[in-house]
Amino acid sequence: MTATDNSAPASAGRGWSSELRRRAPLLAGVGFVVLLACLPLLNISIPGILPTPTYQPGAMALMSLAMVFAALALSYNMLLGTSGMLSFGHALYFGAGAYGLGIALEHLGVPLWPGVLIALLGGLVIALITGSVAMRVNGIPFAMVTLAFAQAGSVLVRRNASVTGGEEGLSLNTEGVPDALVGVINTRNLYWACLVMVVVVYLVALWVDRSRLGHLASATRENELRVRVLGLKPNRARLTLFVIAGLCAGLAGMAYMLLQSGTVPRAVSADLTITVLVMVVLGGVGYRWGAVLGGVVYTILDQRLTVLAGSDAIDALPSVLRIPLSEPLFILGTLFILMVLFAPGGIAGTVHAWIDRRRHRNARDEGLRELDADASANDEPVEVRA
Amino acid sequence: MSAQPILEVEGLQATIAGQQVVEDVSFSVPSTGITAVLGRNGVGKTSTLRAILGLIQRTGSVTLAGDRIDGLATHRIVQRGIGYVPEDREVFSKLTVAENLALAERQKNPRREFVDALFPDLVKRRQQAAGTLSGGQQQMVSLARALINDNRLLMVDEPTKGLAPRIVGEVAEALAEASATVPILLVEQNLEVVRRLAADAIVLDGGRVVHTGDANAILDDDALVHRLLGVGTAETGASA
């Protein structure tokens, strides 16, 4: 169930005020995107979060990276949030996008757009094949199998150095890329490109959640047996969703390739999948805006914690404190554990639960808790009531 | 009715995965004899037993011999002296008969002789994996697991389901014998068996208690039987 649907008021006030309230999320969204688009033209400093004022490349690069990960988190939320699939191989499709584009530009010598198309097609094929095999199993085994596939991808990338650059990574061949998207001076254009990409992925996620496909996938998550009994094909819906999520991750990967002027094997690794998982859970499983926020918060936290790790203040601490605090992943991992234990709804779930309480509604299961309730429903033989 | 009921259930509600399967059930079980729980398929009989044991999410009050047990974990409830024979027997199929029984023993001096005498069939099959037994034999293992301890209450869920008529008789015989020493709450679709064993009956419909009283009186009331239990014949509920 997607939470943003909650914004439709239960007792509709009449006239255009209700119309306005219904449209409010749309207006707010458009306004937010416009604001983001204007940022490179403004001089706003947010010390402690952004390294430089917004119009300078440092801040724009960080914000662009945040958007790449927001898009990746959104695509992952389609799997985990909408259809309850816990994949540990999502990085494979991100990597397929990044490497696919890089390889197309480097070895086929095509311009950017055909390169994007080739990378998408490659990602489609990979997602279709791995997805249909992985969907032979469900739940935890599915997680293990997707992990294994991603690992195979990672091994392939590291081994075939002549094509992928191996451990060194693959740098972007800029011959086919429009000049406007190359170099630090054009970070602004890259920023806008990333913004367009994340908006596209968001719209796809929105469409999926509202479509029959998304409803079927989430109904399957809640009660697979019932969906089967109704004569629907849950696996086909899930596979379609899996492929769509893979393609969206591929888009994010391509943006990453352009933004970073290259990619390294980490883009295909299990580490990256786990990073995305952390983002989504941090933001709130099942909430689109949560996924976006999770991607952004994680990227910024990671960056700031790395800066913190190298700071003099940390260096001066005794080693019992210095060692843990100088490892960003230790802090993020611990934060993640605490979130899962104490705020399973993530940021978005906690906020929604708070709003619901204020409206005196019955608080529903949030985020992860909801997933688990569904999972146990499929465990348990439910008595069929006449 | 005897003095103090062994089990009192008050306002019991239960959900499975957010779906309410027991709406609001209240009843009490007298401290002797067999009390039958009746009702059509899917009215919440099994769920009521599972809710009492805390095997599914539940609210409401459950009192065993005067002590509240509704806040306890399942294993603690059972340790208070409830023997449970689940629907579909649920024997551990890869464990031997002996292991199934050993697992169930909760007291220093388990009633092994009593169980062996009651189910001589099982004695020869001690070292056989329970999964390889016939349905009737598995039911005996399941019953034996409950009878091997001195319980304050037995809860037995459809013990004759899917069994051959001869075995149904044996199971009923075993229950009758057991009921001499321990009160039994029995879910049973086979009305012949109910008529033979039960003193009192509770009828459920739509997750609520709709009727309580003397078992035979209820079964004699054709209209009531037809309305609340479906067909009036003694069908052994072949499971779907």
Add this chain to the structure above:
Amino acid sequence: MSTLILILITGVGLGALYFLVASGLSLIYGLMHVLNFAHGAFLTFGAFLGFEIARRIGSDTWWAFAASVVIGGVVGALFATLTELALIRPLYERHIEQVLVTVGLALAAVALFEGIWGSDPIYISAPAWMNETTSVFGAQVPNTYWVLMAAATALLISLVVFLRFTRFGMIIRAGVENRKMVTALGIDVRKAFTLVFAIGGSAAGVGGVLASHYTGYVSAHLGSTLLIFAFIVTVIGGLGSLTGAAIASVLVAVLQQFANYYLGGTGDLIVVVALAAVLLVRPAGLLGRTA
């Protein structure tokens, strides 16, 4: 011929290492339906502390080796027990969240290990015998492989004896089949959960020490790599099946060694292909229950 024997024996030895990791994973999954990503961290921690103790005693003596194995096992068991009590138990029956906390723990632990021991591998030394080879029909088999096989065999035998002949073993076997019914017999199944974690962690800790002798070094990422192969092994063997894990460990490792030698170092890929093939033919794994 001697090459063939060498590949076969080293394959079995590597399989033994996989089994040390996979046995715990499989038991934990079988009983609790928890996919334990922190298993690699148990292994790595065991390896590091085993290395530290061996270094202090004098790492090329047998005493040091024995002490490191014992320490590895104890540390792995303690780490795993704490994990179960502090992180898994509060999320009782919430399988997805249980997986996630183990993911977080793995993330945090590996980072912490890097902070303490650095991110570069630390090369270790062993008793001289372990650096030598033994000739079997002309194949020069490094002695480390014999140690691995001995450890895995000892583990398999003690696990089987434990599961078969102790009350806890009986509870675990019953719990793998039907956890709820175990509690409905008045047994606190959570004690078995903690125990299974301790056993699995201990096997992983010992596995960590032996893995460091197999690779020749300890590093913060020692566990992560092995963990993925252990996952593959448990899925191929059938989740929750100890025998399945044992068989699959050996099959997968032998296949891997053969592919590495004859198919140009493609062992890792072949293993994933094998996984896909098994899933297509038997989704429940070789010895998995077809539920």
